[in-house]
Amino acid sequence: MRRYLIAGNWKMNTSLETGTALASGLADHVRGRDLPVDVLVCPPFPYLAAVKATAGEAGISVGAQNCYFEASGAFTGEVSVDMLKDIGCDSVILGHSERRHVLKECDDMINKKTKAAIEGGLQVVLCVGELLEEREADKTEAVLDEQMAGGLKDVSAEQMANVVIAYEPVWAIGTGKTASPEQAEQAHAHLRKWLADRYTSEVAEQTRILYGGSVKPANAKELLGQQNVDGALVGGASLTVDNFGPIIDAGVELSA
């Protein structure tokens, strides 16, 4: 059975003080509970080490929100996979819609980063998702197929053990408009079938597919309760223990 992954994407939020306090509050929330779910937080680069020191001892994994695909050299402003490993990062979010649409990252760049991250020993949380106009034009599945094929080009079945997919419909991110449980389940089932067709049924069964887009305590249990939803990638609601704690607990309850 797939273990839930409850992941927080802090985006460009928090300060050293508030980020460390959040990490400390989350550590208090999970400490000593031997949780049946995995918990991951992804703070901004400058706070990764401090958050790792605070949350890591309670068993919370720490991930970055981006990385570069080259190992080192003249790439001003970029951060390598080895640097992230060096400070104790376990994971990296790649292909987030804000990087695709605001920073103009393409599938080719996302694929290079995905391969470099896996080869360097990071778990990749690969985000895919359609725009509202794409959904309205009935292009959701075609967009997902293209982003999956592009992001996972030349990624082997064995390497898929280090990949988590996050379905994040762009129209549901930060808008308060959540995909209905049925809409999420339909997209997740489609992604799982894509994995079975491209790889094997084992890869499809083992790969976790998270839902992201306005997840909050009030809707977490229903979304996580869908057959093909294996966790959540949470933005706004991951910024307080009062919101992220109950989302973790929804995964715990459903794991019982």
Ligand code: 13P
């Ligand atoms: P919100 O939960 O704020 O909608 O953000 C979702 C997201 O983009 C997580 O990566």
